[in-house]
Amino acid sequence: xxxxxxxxxxxxxxxxxxxxxxxEQYLGHNAMYWYRQSAKKPLEFMFSYSYxxxxxxxxxxxRFQPQSSKKNHLDLQITALKPDDSxxxxxxxxxxxxxxQAPLFGEGTRLSVL
Amino acid sequence: GQGVEQPAKLMSVEGTFARVNCTYSTSGFNGLSxxxxxxxxxxxxxxYVVLDGLKDSGHFSTFLSRSNGYSYLLLTExxxxxxxxxxxxxxTSSGQKLVFGQGTILKVYL
Numbered sequence: 001x002x003x004x005x006x007x008x009x010x011x012x013x014x015x016x017x018x019x020x021x022x023x024e025q026y027l028g029h030n031a032m033y034w035y036r037q038s039a040k041k042p043l044e045f046m047f048s049y050s051y052x053x054x055x056x057x058x059x060x061x062x063r064f065q066p067q068s069s070k071k072n073h074l075d076l077q078i079t080a081l082k083p084d085d086s087x088x089x090x091x092x093x094x095x096x097x098x099x100x101q102a103p104l105f106g107e108g109t110r111l112s113v114l
Numbered sequence: 115g116q117g118v119e120q121p122a123k124l125m126s127v128e129g130t131f132a133r134v135n136c137t138y139s140t141s142g143f144n145g146l147s148x149x150x151x152x153x154x155x156x157x158x159x160x161x162y163v164v165l166d167g168l169k170d171s172g173h174f175s176t177f178l179s180r181s182n183g184y185s186y187l188l189l190t191e192x193x194x195x196x197x198x199x200x201x202x203x204x205x206t207s208s209g210q211k212l213v214f215g216q217g218t219i220l221k222v223y224l
Binding site for chain 1: 156210216
């Protein structure tokens with residue numbers, strides 16, 4: 001059973017609309033992250049959270065807003081969607097934010113913006 | 115600037131071995147991870163190294179040379195199912211911000 005659940009698995013959106021990508025983990029981890037993987041590009045770090053607090057933000061656009069309502073949740077709200085936002089968005093988690101441990105990844109949400 | 119470089123493709127024969135190279139140039143270094151990723155699936159963690167030398171994990175082994183900014187992932191006794199993309203990622207500072215390479219697509223053939 002997957003321990004990091006992302007919903008939905010596939011998402012199609014219209015340019016200018018708003019979507020929320022859901023992520024919840026059942027590993028008891030205290031740190032959660034968002035990464036993006038666009039076609040022909042490497043996985044790209046977006047955000048990191050530790051105990052529901054933002055630790056690092058590498059996303060230039062304010063259209064991307066993480067939301068953590070519970071310790072094991074880290075959703076990603078994307079507003080004013082653009083075709084360039086089309087990518088697979090991966091949620092990840094690790095036990096703690098600052099220890100030497102590689103994060104584990106969820107299955108991803110594949111977003112297509114038309 | 116920061117960069118993690120990997121060859122785009124690699125082909126090896128079943129039953130032999132494959133070495134996936136990774137070179138990096140980053141402003142800091144707090145460890146290097148290897149992930150396996152199949153088409154349309156999540157990256158799966160394979161190995162994490164922070165000290166120089168070879169780390170043997172059976173089917174997968176990992177080498178690191180920090181002074182050369184170089185690592186490799188060695189897969190032995192290759193099977194067809196090892197065909198996948200292998201991602202190298204460098205942790206540059208505290209926290210889990212990883213800088214990923216493009217990935218190396220390994221194809222194992224008969």
